[in-house]
Structures are given as structure tokens and as C-alpha cells.
Amino acid sequence: MATHRARAVERARLCEHELDERAFVFSNEADGSKCWYPDSVSRSFARLCRKAGLKGVRLHDLRHYVATRLLSAGVDVRTVAGRLGHRNAATTLNVYSHFLAESDREAANVLGRLFDDAVKGEQNPPGTP
Numbered sequence: 001m002a003t004h005r006a007r008a009v010e011r012a013r014l015c016e017h018e019l020d021e022r023a024f025v026f027s028n029e030a031d032g033s034k035c036w037y038p039d040s041v042s043r044s045f046a047r048l049c050r051k052a053g054l055k056g057v058r059l060h061d062l063r064h065y066v067a068t069r070l071l072s073a074g075v076d077v078r079t080v081a082g083r084l085g086h087r088n089a090a091t092t093l094n095v096y097s098h099f100l101a102e103s104d105r106e107a108a109n110v111l112g113r114l115f116d117d118a119v120k121g122e123q124n125p126p127g128t129p
Helices: 002-014 040-052 059-072 077-084 089-123
Strands: none
Touching (some): 059 089
16 A cells, blocks of 8 residues: 555656645545545456456455465465454454365375374384385
8 A cells, every 4th residue: 555655646746746645545636636436446357357358257356366375375364364454363264264174174184194104104214124
């Protein structure tokens, strides 16, 4: 958001305006006096999807995509919750529990392989035939 605000400040400066603290940074007006309509971003995203040949993708789907990608990359739930604007990780856990269950199964498989390898190692300790 800070980067977007900096761009809005620069755009206003180039148009010989000063961006007021209360100005909208999502505005077509150089001085930020009028905000975008609430569905402006959704409509722009829908146009972009049509141009790209994507059907049935909503802007909100990007939120879920980001959350699941971060969780699958091992980012802790509290950090993901913060990025999503959830006050606590419990909300994130409730929304993404289906994904976390899949991750938990994979974690169990990894542990199983580690235990199997450890058992095999005990049967043939290093230095024994």
C-alpha cells in the first residue's frame, strides 16, 4: 500500500497537486478527491481474465491462491493470517483447514519415510555388514 500511495503522491505532484492525507489513493483524479467505484477493480480484473481466455476466475480467488501458496511454501499460519488481514490465525485455520489437512497428510508421509529410514539404519548400523 505504501508503494501505491507513493505513486499517487508522485502522480499528483506531476499534475501540480498535493495529495492530502485523506485523499483516495485508488482514484482517477490526480488530487485523489474521488474514489473508484467499489466494483472497479473486479470489473478490470474480469476484463483482464477475458483477454487472457480465463473463465470462472474471480478476483477473490487470488486471495485463496496466495494463501494456499504461502502455506504450501511453509510460511507460518500467523504470517499468512496477517497478510490476509485476519486478526488471528484461528480464522485462517478455519478457512484453510481443508488445505492444511492435505499438508498434514504429506507431513505424516514424510515422517513415515524418515522413521522407515531410521529403522533400516538400526538393522544395519554403520560399520556392520
